[in-house]
Amino acid sequence: MNTKRLILVSLLAFGALLLSACGGGQGVSNNWHGLAADAERAYVSNGTFVQAVDLETGREVWRYPAEADSKLMFYATPVLTPDGQLLIGSAGTKHPFVSLNPETGKEMWAESFTQNKGAWLASPLVLNDEIYAPNTDGFLYVIDMNGKQAADPIEIGGALWSAPVTDGNLIYVASLDHHLHIIDPASGTTTENIDLGGAVPSSPAIAAGGVYAGSFASTVEFIKNDGSHEVIAKTGDWIWGSPVLNNDALYYADLGGNIHSLDLASGNQNWNDLKPDGPIVAGLILVNDQIYVATEAGTLVAMDRDGKIVWEKTVGGRFYTTPVFAGDLILVAPYQADFVLAAYDVDGKQAWTFTPEK
């Protein structure tokens, strides 16, 4: 092969390599972790594996599947059911929805409800012994606890990236189609579609008589269960993470990195001048009067309800996953860090980190 030919073929191969590196295929090959926990274990979806980690030792208990399968990718937050299942769907090029035994990681059932058309990026909701599983194909799949389709899928419209929530009677589904959809599970029909002006990537917060939802329209709205709604706050940037409700205060953060506290009784801001070190994608959590927020800059911040920072820790990586409180520990799953999971006590002392073995 002469030099020109070699150069030409090399250039073509390089081009192919560059484009290949961009991703491709029909599966989701890159996203941040999903994280859940019970009193004994943390469950982290870590791309090719779902891993259970012992809360006391920070050591791996099991992983699913036992061997990596490039067609299976797990990014959704696993969900524990009252009857002892751990549910999660794959976002890879194959899209089984899987039930695992949380103690052993053994597969209890796995079904493909979507004919591989849509990926599972969001967690399901379990209500009245039925699983409501939102998919990126815009359908909410209704599954019984044994993994059989219990009813026709409910067409929502728009990709579903967040878990539905319920007040016990109605189901609220946030969608990227800019709407919050209210579903009556008894009839399996949508009763209201409320336009929020922008994509709604995260679950709303349940309140008496309705829900609070933030959106890419940079607003927080209160949506009553009859479908009426009003904007109660505006922010300077997109709202990604779920708001948190505590008594008369609503806490939420935006991509600009601002954290807000809204007095729901008066409609006034309690405070909104708290801005840690980076954009905030993850949802906030509230534990014992302390609010925890994880920033994209890789910092975990604990603050009191008055917006005073109690402590902050540079953990590393980038936080997009909402922290989880379990067994007196704050669990965080940084993206692109040296470890997949880290545990802190409520005083900010690191208990352990978890790095999976290859």
Added chain:
Amino acid sequence: MWETIIIQPMTTLLLWIYDALGHGPHMFGLAIILFTILIKVITWPLNASQVKGAQAMQELQNDKEWQDIQKKYAKDREKLAQEQMRIYKERGINPFASCLPTLVQFPIIIGLYQSITRALSITPFDMLKLARTIYPFQNVEGIIPLNSTFLWMDLGRPESIQILGFGLPTLAIIVALTTYVQSKLTMPASSNPNDQSAQMTKMMSIYMPLMLGWFALNFASGIAVYFIISNLLGIVQYAATGRANWSNLFGGSKQPSSKK
């Protein structure tokens, strides 16, 4: 750097066109088509130089001095290459001029692919990157996520039409065909089997359709739409200038008219 000079402007432009078109179903496909036309207009000088280079190479094949050195150094490839380079230099011919524009397409293709996947944001991670890509003056909250439907396709996914249970990748086939036709039309005729540039151009006319067809087969169909429109516009451009070498495609001795 790549992000600032390629991805951000491309994504912004795609979103702007999509918004201007009314951001409904099929509009992102139309946005890609309009974007491709715009790219073709911008790269017009490059394409013109490709036509000029191909023409110069074609004329060189009939030049007596060129033919003489082919015969004289038929068994000394190194010397032949030296002499060819001398003639290229003396006559101001760039032997790569005919394939350079095709190679220049690569950054555009890669940038466009990244812009399409980012604009479509099928994953939260892509959406987050899109949020970073948007200029502060752009208000895109009302138009994202984009509607990725175009005709029968989902522009964010590879395309195929189910026929008797078999997924026929129609776009990939059309991409390969139009790339082949375009490269054949622009390929100068050469009577000398030892002509290296002719060999290279011929090789390009085989490799490029295969490679672009492979891209179209495996990646978002939005990129295949870009390839097809780009190829068709290229064919029209060559045909309009009267330099299209139809004999390469259909055989026979018809040569393009010589316009100077």
